[in-house]
Amino acid sequence: MVSFIRFRVGGRRVDSSTIPTLTTLIRIFRCYHFNTSRTPKTPDSFASVQSAGRNIVAVFWDLDNKPPRSVSPFDAAIRLKKTVESFGAVRYKIAYANQHSFDYVPPEIREHMRDRRTLNQLENKGVVKPADPYICRVCGRKFYTNEKLINHFMQIHESEHSKQVSQIESAKGSQRVKLVGKYSMKMEKYNNAARDILIPKVGYGLGDELKRAGYWVNVVSNKPQAADVALRNHIVDMMDRRQMECLILVSDDSDFVEVLKEAKLRCLKTVVVGDNNDGDLKRVSDAAFSWQEIIMGKAKKDAVSVVGRWKDSDILKRLEWTYNYERERRLYGSCSEDDDNQNDDLYICNLISGEIKSDQSRAWWKLESDSDVK
Template sequence: MTMVNLVRFFVCGKQLDSLTAVFRTIRHYHFNSSQTSKIPDPFASVHSAGRNIVAVFWDLDNKPPRSVSPFDAAIRLKKAAESFGAVRYKIAYANQHSFDYVPPVIRVHRRDRKALNQLENKGIVKPVDPYICRVCGRKFYNNEKLINHFKQIHESEHKKRVSQIESAKGSQRVKLVGKYSMKMEKYNNAARDILTPKVGYGLGDELKRAGYWVSVVSNKPQAADVALRNHMVDMMDRRQMECLILVSDDSDFVEVLKEARLRCLKTVVVGDSNDGALKRVSDAAFSWQEIIMGKAKKEAVSVVGRWKDSDILRRLEWTYNYERERKLYGSCSEDDDQNDDLNVTNITTDEIKMDQSRAWWKLDSDSDDAASF
């Protein structure tokens, strides 16, 4: 059917309400007529098989990132988790004290930076390369001047944008978000390196930037452990994951891992305790150093291979289930059993003697042939 006939069919038949729909159909016909039909992949089921749905649970109170920055640690943990399957959930729990805490390494770096700023203000030290503002591109040979410039101009502009977005509603708010999205992203990237967080060292913001869902609980003892444990059990009840990765050394999660294994879930523990209770009940265990160095990502291939082999062997195992066999094939009734007992008792003694006189290796047909001769 040509395009002219197609137009005549739709217009004369009055099957479309407007010419816009006709032209939309013509456009679809024009761009798709020369395309060949998509050949289905015969190995699609094979390629998709074995991809476990992975959920990462991070106990920040017990295992905060210390050797590297929070963003780098979160990204490397995510890459290691992707080796076990499709990572759909990345969850982190901590109380407010964990976000307020500043590691010693960060404290030393801030103290050194403050001393260097004082030397630059006195003119004793001059940087080789100038400090560049990543928002407007201006150059400064004094770090404090860059910070003052950023606060006075760019930070105030950012606050105005945020207030405009918060005061707007409906479609106007959507337009403002789209209008200022690039500028706000550029500001956030620059502020991360220039401004010092007022509280903590930006742990929550860095994890959120890496794609983690971060939850802050109360400062009561074991509040984060209880919330994390409940979240894990809830997801197991909903069957939202097939592989559970726990970042912690806390032995309070032993029962949760045992429950996960009883439900046929794969379990992986990331912790620094070599002989910890969590590693003894998990399917695989890695240290935090192995995650940072990328060693866990390489070893995950062999771990997943063992999981696949065990799944295949489990499918090949056969067990007799009486109730299932009875439902499928039925069972002999009591009347049949009584009839079988009657048939057995009706055998005469002559038949028994005849069977005893015949050799064990002779068949009934052989005895009949001999009688005929």
């Protein structure tokens, strides 16, 4: 025996038999109550296509052939990164060089170091006094000579930093994680201060500055063409794995011409950054920029027009008609010679059996339309 319960909703009596209907109405009410637009929410397909349609960009930097000379390594790496971001999503930033490239110091940096040493000597003798005192960016202490600031930094903060690093390296497991979290802010503060105070022990800090900018730096042996061979193999390996759609090569070395041709055969976009205006690489690539254009920001503006041309060419390629044998055969049937012979044999058999009557009223050379007119 089924009993129905009566209850009131909004001053009206409702039987329990109508509860499923009420449940459906409540669900609809909740949907439209919390959806202010009063329309069902659907995912934005254009937004997903737009985000997924960006090219995957890989930057390969030949430091042996094209090291940053006019500006600091970190500044050059950041400006290059901002420029190549206009071509798509930058997933890979890779640099190759041998040890000689990291030991090399540009003449501008050398001259700056020489001037700094001369100024330190004049400050120690009291001939020159700085307008503002030197401030330690770690502890905030003030010094009236640059040499005293350097000695303070090396004796206190550098020794403290080395102790923290040794503690982290000796720890394991959760203890190591806790130490990293404890010293991360202090180590970051030390690194930012040491970059301006201490002179790099190797070269002018090329490798460390590029790593700070987010580049993967690989040092190869000092053999001739070792960096070129390693860089070329890395590019080919990534092309085989289909890990990129746009190749950015920072070099003027003509040995990479075959690699760029191979990339274009695989339908990859290619861009070259170098200073050789009439180089072989720029003639083979889709677009080319000089270091001066990268530093001044002109290349970032021109990259927009380059990407626009790529999109137009992609649209034209999609609009081109291509013959697909399997699709045509599936839609319109087979048009092979065997089928034509079978149709001819069937026609002759039907003609002999009398199912098809031949028209003897006109000559064989006259068309059917001529007999109809008569």
